[in-house]
Amino acid sequence: MFGRKKTREVEPVRRLFQNDALEVSVLSVIIALPADAMAPFLGLGGDGRGPVQIVTASRNVRELEADVARVKARIVVLHTKTSGYSPEVVRRIVDSAHGRVAVVVIGRAGGEWEIEAREAGAVAVYPEPIDAATVDRFVEEAPGLVDEIELRRGQLHADAELSEAVLDQAAQAPVDPAVIACWSTKGGDGKTTVAVNLSYLLTSWAQQRGLLIDCDMNGGSVAINLGQRPETHTILHLAADYQAADNRLNLGQLKKRVLSLDTGLNRISKKPESRLDVLFGITQPEQASSEPLFGAQGLAFMRDLIHTAREHYRFVILDCGSNISLAPHTAALFDADLVYLITSNHRRSMFMNRDVMGSLVSKGKLDPAKFKLVLNRYRNDTSWDIATIEEYMGLPVFGLIPVSQKDALTQADNTGRPFVATHMGRNDADDERVLKAFINLAGAVCEPARTLAAERERKQRGLLGRIGKKP
Numbered sequence: 001m002f003g004r005k006k007t008r009e010v011e012p013v014r015r016l017f018q019n020d021a022l023e024v025s026v027l028s029v030i031i032a033l034p035a036d037a038m039a040p041f042l043g044l045g046g047d048g049r050g051p052v053q054i055v056t057a058s059r060n061v062r063e064l065e066a067d068v069a070r071v072k073a074r075i076v077v078l079h080t081k082t083s084g085y086s087p088e089v090v091r092r093i094v095d096s097a098h099g100r101v102a103v104v105v106i107g108r109a110g111g112e113w114e115i116e117a118r119e120a121g122a123v124a125v126y127p128e129p130i131d132a133a134t135v136d137r138f139v140e141e142a143p144g145l146v147d148e149i150e151l152r153r154g155q156l157h158a159d160a161e162l163s164e165a166v167l168d169q170a171a172q173a174p175v176d177p178a179v180i181a182c183w184s185t186k187g188g189d190g191k192t193t194v195a196v197n198l199s200y201l202l203t204s205w206a207q208q209r210g211l212l213i214d215c216d217m218n219g220g221s222v223a224i225n226l227g228q229r230p231e232t233h234t235i236l237h238l239a240a241d242y243q244a245a246d247n248r249l250n251l252g253q254l255k256k257r258v259l260s261l262d263t264g265l266n267r268i269s270k271k272p273e274s275r276l277d278v279l280f281g282i283t284q285p286e287q288a289s290s291e292p293l294f295g296a297q298g299l300a301f302m303r304d305l306i307h308t309a310r311e312h313y314r315f316v317i318l319d320c321g322s323n324i325s326l327a328p329h330t331a332a333l334f335d336a337d338l339v340y341l342i343t344s345n346h347r348r349s350m351f352m353n354r355d356v357m358g359s360l361v362s363k364g365k366l367d368p369a370k371f372k373l374v375l376n377r378y379r380n381d382t383s384w385d386i387a388t389i390e391e392y393m394g395l396p397v398f399g400l401i402p403v404s405q406k407d408a409l410t411q412a413d414n415t416g417r418p419f420v421a422t423h424m425g426r427n428d429a430d431d432e433r434v435l436k437a438f439i440n441l442a443g444a445v446c447e448p449a450r451t452l453a454a455e456r457e458r459k460q461r462g463l464l465g466r467i468g469k470k471p
C-alpha cells in the first residue's frame with residue numbers, strides 16, 4: 001500500500017493516523033475523504049477525542065477496502081467524492097466485515113445518494129458542509145452508530161443459523177395459493193402492513209420470487225412503508241402503457257415498471273434469487289379516476305395484470321383498497337385465489353367487513369371459501385373473544401396478529417424497513433408475538449416457511465439453552 005503513488009497532502013496524514021494496535025475501548029475509525037472534508041477530522045488523529053480515534057486514512061476505495069480488511073476498525077467514514085465510491089462499495093464493506101463496521105457516508109446536501117447509501121447498509125449519512133460541528137456530532141453519535149451495527153449483526157447472526165440446505169429446500173417449493181389480496185373495508189385495519197410483511201417474508205426468508213402490487217386506489221402507501229420513491233414504477237404508469245399498447249400486457253412491460261428490491265434491504269438471506277418485485281401505487285388520490293385505471297378500462301387492465309403476474313411469479317400479493325366499486329379493487333377481489341379479510345376488533349371493522357363480504361358472495365357470486373379472516377391488532381383484554389368474533393363474522397380465524405404494544409409496526413413504517421426485516425433475530429416478548437403472527441401467515445401459504453419457522457425455534461431454544469448454562 002505504501003509502495004503506491006503518494007500524494008503530498010494525504011500521505012503525512014495517513015502516516016500520522018497509522019496505528020493498528022489501538023485498545024478496544026477506543027472506537028477506531030478509518031476515513032476516506034477528499035482533503036477539504038478531511039481537514040475537520042484531523043483533530044481525531046493521534047490520541048483521538050473521547051471514544052473515537054482515527055487509525056488510518058485511505059485515499060481511494062481500493063485502499064479503503066484493503067484497510068478495512070487489515071485494520072480492525074469499527075467505523076468507516078467515506079465521501080461520495082472519494083475516488084471509486086458507489087453504493088456498492090458500502091455494501092461490499094458491510095458484507096466483507098460481516099456487518100462489524102459502521103459505515104458513515106458524507107455527500108452533498110440533498111440527492112439520491114443518501115437513500116442509496118442507507119439501502120446499501122450505511123448506518124448514517126452526513127450532508128455537507130463538513131465542519132467542526134459535524135465532527136462534534138460524529139464523536140457524540142459514534143457509540144450509538146456502533147450499537148446500531150451490533151443490533152443489526154445480532155439479527156444477522158440469528159438468521160445465519162438457518163442452514164443453507166434448509167434455505168435451498170425452501171426455494172424449491174411453491175406458494176399455494178399464489179394470488180392473495182389483502183383487503184378490508186375500513187382504513188387503518190392493517191392491509192398494507194400485512195401485504196408488505198408477508199411479501200417480505202415469502203421472498204427474503206422463504207426464498208420465493210414474488211410481486212407485491214399496491215392497487216389501493218385510496219392512495220398507495222407501500223412505497224412509504226418501504227422507504228421508496230416510486231417515480232415511474234407505479235400502477236398508473238403500467239396501466240397507461242397497457243392502454244397505449246391496445247390493452248396488451250407482457251412480461252417486458254411489467255418488468256419495466258416494477259422495482260426490484262434486493263435482499264440488501266434486509267440481509268436475512270444472501271440468496272440473489274429471493275427478490276421482491278414491487279409495483280407501487282398511485283401517488284395522488286385523483287389518479288384513481290384517470291382513464292387507464294377507471295371503469296371498464298381499469299378492470300380489463302387489472303385482470304390482465306393479475307393474469308400476467310400469476311404466470312411469472314411464485315406469488316402475487318395485492319394491497320387492495322376498501323371501496324369495492326373501484327375497478328382495480330373489484331378485479332383484485334374477483335381474481336385473487338385468497339382474500340385476507342383484515343379485520344381489527346373494532347366493531348365498525350367487523351360489521352362492515354362482514355356486511356360487504358356478504359354482498360360480494362351473494363350478489364357478486366364470489367366463492368365464500370376464498371375469504372380468510374385475519375384478525376389484526378388483536379388484544380385479548382377487550383370484550384371480544386375469538387369465539388365471539390368467529391361466530392359474528394361467520395368465519396374461523398385464519399391469522400391472528402396481536403397489537404404491537406410498543407407500536408413497533410408504525411416505527412417500522414417510519415424507518416422504511418418492514419418489521420419482519422429487522423426482527424428475525426432475538427426479540428422481546430411483544431415483538432416476538434407480532435413476528436410469529438407474520439411467520440404463521442407465511443406458513444399458511446408456503447410450506448417451506450413452516451420448516452424455516454421450526455428451525456428458527458430450534459436454534460433459538462438452543463441459543464437460549466447455551467446462554468442459560470453455567471460455564
Ligand SMILES: Nc1ncnc2c1ncn2[C@@H]1O[C@H](COP(=O)(O)OP(=O)(O)OP(=O)(O)O)[C@@H](O)[C@H]1O
Binds near residue numbers: 216378401410413
Ligand atoms: N398489529 C398491529 N399493532 C399495532 N399497530 C399496527 C398493527 N397493524 C398495523 N398497525 C399500524 O396501524 C397503522 C395502519 O396500518 P396500515 O397502514 O397497514 O393499514 P391499512 O389498512 O393499509 O390502512 P389504509 O386503509 O389507510 O391503507 C400503521 O401505522 C401500522 O403500523
Ligand SMILES: [Mg+2]
Binds near residue numbers: 191193221319
Ligand atoms: Mg394501506
